[in-house]
Amino acid sequence: MIAHSIFFYTFSLIAIVSAIMVTASKNTVHSVFFLILDFISISCLFIMIGAEFLGMIMLIVYVGAVAVLFLFVVMMLNVAQQKNQWFAAKDSSKHIPVGLIISTLIFVEIIIVISGWKYKPEIFDINNSLTQPSVSNTHSLGQILYTDYIHVFQISGMILLVAMIGAIVLTFRQRAGVKRQSYIKQISRERSDGVEVLEVQTNKGVRIDD
Amino acid sequence: MEYLSIVFEEVYKILFLLVPVLVSVAMIVWLDRRVWAFVQKRQGPNVVGPFGLLQSLADALKYIFKEMIIPSSSNKVIFILAPIVTMTLALIAWAVIPFSATQVLADINVGILYLFAVSSLGVYGIIMGGWASNSKYPFLGAIRSAAQMVSYEVSIGVIIINVLLCVGSLNLNDIVLAQQSMWFVIPLFPMFVIFFISALAETNRPPFDLPEAEAELVAGYQTEYSGMMYAMFWLGEYANILLMCAMGAILFLGGWLSPLAFYPFTLIPGAIWLIFKILLLFFLFALVKAIVPRYRYDQLMRLGWKVFLPFSLIWVVLTASYLFYFNLLPVN
CATH class of the missing domain: 1.20.5 (Single alpha-helices involved in coiled-coils or other helix-helix interfaces)
Structure with a gap:
């Protein structure tokens, strides 16, 4: 049990600290790396409560695919510069009420879920009946x-x-004048299309480009 | 005290697994160069030790004594972290590889998903290295490699689904035991071929070594690395290649099962058979490196998304309907 709680507190501490660092770090690429660390520690927590399938899927989907796209976007676009401009501007306080409303909503949702667990203990029983050890x-x-x-x-x-x-x-747009390769055309090209043997007469030469 | 003894036992087991893996990585580098040389009618490394067997050791010594240069404009923490991440991820995946019915470090229920997850995390070492170098060639190489690995993971995932349909379990030992009557390479042969090619792309091996295409990108994401950090990238890369070979051996070639299931051959331990199969696959990897020219990048993407993905998806439908129609689905 002691080992279990040591692991639990380690992973949850890493998860919380990296979640804070996602918003706190100045460098946007660093925040994405902290987000990845957060995903990984949360999937470790999933594995610890016995939901190993969910934990692995979390690793594969979020860390292996979604976060890679995040990194791509953050590295390719100059998000850091934009963010700095955004926060330096005087009207940045406009975003605070919206953010507050959203975070209160999420907080209330979590409260509802947790209180549901607390006052309806039979929810646990339903879950337990589904997971037999075999x-x-x-x-x-x-x-x-x-x-x-x-x-x-x-x-x-x-x-x-x-x-x-x-x-x-x-995002699909067809641009005019783009040279495309057709594999069928390339493969089905015969020798007779490309090569021609000519008798060259002395002092006359041949025209090649027509 | 009780905990201490458990910890010591685990550490002992881990060392007993990792040290052979690291030694065989060094040997496999020698084998790779030797096969490559023989195809090209050269000798390859044959000076250090018998047949040049100690060449990798000599190389490692050289790397250790070289100076580690960290570019002044790089992001130092991530720059140093990148090779560590690559090597760690390449090594932790070996925890679930079964060498026989009992010889496995962690016999977990979702073994194949763990392997898939760890191999999909491998892309981070490359992206981190490429970005932190703060130089254009490493960055281009890292971006290429990230796109390439994400694309080919999709088809590897679908191929794994094919195998899982025939097994009905995500446990690697169950996958091996399900092949007792017939190795999956026979009914799923097209999937084995696609898995082999996708594994080449996933580990950035030629002909898909575009991330480090030396003609255009110097050495891709490894350009700014030197000394021990370069050696760690290199070790991690080869450990990943071995891991992919092991995955192929377990999914399609019957893992530690003996190909000849009668008396004198059943005495040979399963680990020997598994190593033999891994080496066979690696020999094919090395041959491909020697005989196939490099792909162009758009061709590589076309192959992944327009050829492999639809084909393996169709094969999933085929396998599922065959198993369903003949009532062979492994339902317990």
Whole structure:
């Protein structure tokens, strides 16, 4: 138990400190690296409570893919400069009320969820009945997702697909005058298309470019 | 005291796994250069030690005594962190590789997902190194490599789904045991070929070594590195290659299972078979390096997204419908 709590407090301390550092660090690329550290320590916490599938998926999806895109954007665009201008401007206090409202909302949501746990102890029982020790985490998750909640699951997949297609349609533009390679054209080129043998007459030469 | 003994036992096990891995990484570098040389009718490293076997040791000694140069305009913390991240990630993945039914450091339920997650984290070492160098060639190399690794991970993930459909478990030992009657390389042969090519791209091996294409990018993200930090990148890269070979051996070639399941051959321990299969795959890696010219970047992206991804997705549908139709789905 002692080892367990040592690991728990280590990971949660790293998670909280890196979450603060995401907003506090001056360099935007550093904040993304702290965000990655945060994701990793949270997935460690997931693994510690026995949700190893969720923890691994968190690592693969958030750290392996989403955060890479974050890093790309932050490195390619000069976000740091923009951010400094934004905070140096006098009207920066305009954003504070919006941020306050959003953070209060999130705080209230968390309070509701936690108080729900506290006053409805049977929620724990439902969870425990689903996770028998013989059935692995992945199996029980799949059993719920692909039976009771199959429609919700499929709809969320469709929403993601629509979002992806939408993003592609929005950013897709066809520029005129771009030289494209056609693989079929390149492969199906014959010797007779490219090479021609000519008899060259003395003192006359040949025209090549027509 | 009880905790201490547990910790010591674990440390002993970890050292017993990591030291052989590091030594074999050094040997594998020698093998790689030797195969490359023989294909080109050269001798390769053959001076230090018998057959040049100690060449990697000599190289490592040289790297240790070289000065570590940190560029003054670089971001120092991230610059130093990058090779450490690369090497650590390449080594921690070995924790779940099963060398026999019992010889595995961590026999976790989601072993294959762990391997996939760690190999997808590997891109950070490269991005960090490229960005922190604060120089254009490393940065271009890092961006290329990040795009390349993210693209080929997708097809590797879909290939893993194919195997998992036939197994019904994410545990690596279960995956090996499911191949007792037939290795997955036979029913899923096209997937094995795609996995092999994607593994080449994932580990930045030729013909997909665009991140360090020396003709255009000097050495890509490694340009500014020297001494021990360069050696760590190098070790991490080869440890990753070995890991990909091990993954291929476990997913498709039956892991530690003996190919000849009768009396005199069953005495050979499973670890020997696994090492033999890893070496076989690595030999193929080395041959590919020697005989195939480098891809162009747009061709590489086209291959990943327009050829491998649709093909492996179609194969998932095929495998799933075959298993469903003939009632072979591994449901417990």
